[in-house]
Amino acid sequence: MTDTETAPARPRLAAPASAVAAATGAAFDEAIALTRRLKPPHFRRAMAEVIPTAKAQRWEPAEVVRALLAEEAAGRDTANLRTRRIRAxxxxxxxxxxxxxxxxxxxxxxxxxxxxxxxxxxxxxxxxxxxxxxxxxxxxxxxxxxxxxxxxxxxxxxxxxxxxxxxxxxxxxxxxxxxxxxxxxxxxxxxxxxxxxxxxxxxxxxxxxxxxxxxxxxxxxxxxxxxxxxxxxxxxxxxxxxxxxxxxxxxxxxxxxxxxxxxxxxxxxxxxxxx
The missing domain is CATH 3.40.50.300 (P-loop containing nucleotide triphosphate hydrolases)
Incomplete structure (x- = not known):
């Protein structure tokens, strides 16, 4: 889609599910459920430490995402190294x-x-x-x-x-x-x-x-x-x-x-x- 094109109108909802979850304090649980579905295990394990730290230190949202993705990448690298060594x-x-x-x-x-x-x-x-x-x-x-x-x-x-x-x-x-x-x-x-x-x-x-x-x-x-x-x-x-x-x-x-x-x-x- 180009900048000049207009996105098709979407039906309005009473309230986004994420907003409801955040309002009820269930955002973290919902995020965990999504990671189980998408299967980034190292991302999921890091959330319990990264998110409280980000909140306490007032990180920008992009920094939170970067930190979690970095944990996932590092975890996968370690697992791949172990697998390659076993297969060798x-x-x-x-x-x-x-x-x-x-x-x-x-x-x-x-x-x-x-x-x-x-x-x-x-x-x-x-x-x-x-x-x-x-x-x-x-x-x-x-x-x-x-x-x-x-x-x-x-x-x-x-x-x-x-x-x-x-x-x-x-x-x-x-x-x-x-x-x-x-x-x-x-x-x-x-x-x-x-x-x-x-x-x-x-x-x-x-x-x-x-x-x-x-x-x-x-x-x-x-x-x-x-x-x-x-x-x-x-x-x-x-x-x-x-x-x-x-x-x-x-x-x-x-x-x-x-x-x-x-x-x-x-x-x-x-x-x-x-x-």
Whole structure:
């Protein structure tokens, strides 16, 4: 409707319902009922605190609305963050907050979440390669945690998780659809490649996943082997095409040195002293 148009006449009521509610002191109860209908739970919980404060401090009506909507937005952000973290299925909960920069052989600039981040519009991948115990899994999981904090969606697997995933969905011939659902997430983490022999189902799942994610989603992969050596654990015909796609837009990070776990064990930091 333009400024020059005239709104159609509305029938006059004896008294607006809101005016009656306010006059009888039922406005707050009516507002609560409306929030139950519209389902803004954080808005509703905040009303009991915000409205008395607004009345005491003589807030403008717009400030009351702003404060209540801000509570709803903050509450939804917190709930969404919790949901994304649960769906990511991180194995241990390790983050960059407990990451030891000095103990890692990864270049320090690469260790910061902003510089290491994948899942950006460029759809770049990350391959973390090195011996066991040099921080590969911790780094990938911490990266995933940082991605969740930044508002992205993440899915985390070990290579054998992918094998079980393929077997589960092969029963009803839904492997392709299931892989497609995985690639709706922004970042996909595949951990522990090369640590144990790769089953045919796991090899199939990994190859399908890399192919489906290629130039559409970011992958973070940790492995004891350089991807160029994946033909040692995956059939060569699959490995060639998979590695080609994985490395096309990838950052390769190599970890070195002795296992951190063994170092902690030999210095007595791997256990808590019994009382």
């Amino acid at each position: 299925a991180f194995p241990t909960g390790k983050t960059f907050h407990i990451w030891n920069e000095e103990a890692s052989s990864i270049p320090v600039p690469t260790q910061t979440p902003a510089d290491a981040e994948v899942g950006r519009p460029e759809r770049e991948n990350l391959c973390v390669i090195g011996p066991s115990g040099t921080g590969k899994s911790h780094f990938c999981e911490a990266l995933g945690q940082a991605a969740v904090d930044a508002g992205m969606t993440v899915t985390s697997f070990t290579i054998e998780d992918l094998g079980a995933f393929v077997r589960r969905h092969r029963v009803d011939d839904s492997v392709s659809k299931a892989i497609s659902r995985i690639t709706r997430t922004d970042l996909i983490i595949v951990d522990d490649i090369g640590l144990l022999p790769v089953s045919p189902d796991a090899a199939e799942g990994f190859c399908r996943l890399v192919d489906a994610a290629y130039e559409r989603r970011s992958l973070a992969v940790s492995s004891n082997l350089h991807p160029s050596g994946f033909d040692e654990i995956i059939p060569k015909t699959l490995a060639t095409a998979t590695v080609d796609r994985l490395l096309h837009h990838a950052h390769v990070v190599v970890t070195q040195g002795d296992t951190h776990r063994l170092a902690e064990a030999t210095t007595g930091r791997g256990v808590v002293t019994l009382g």
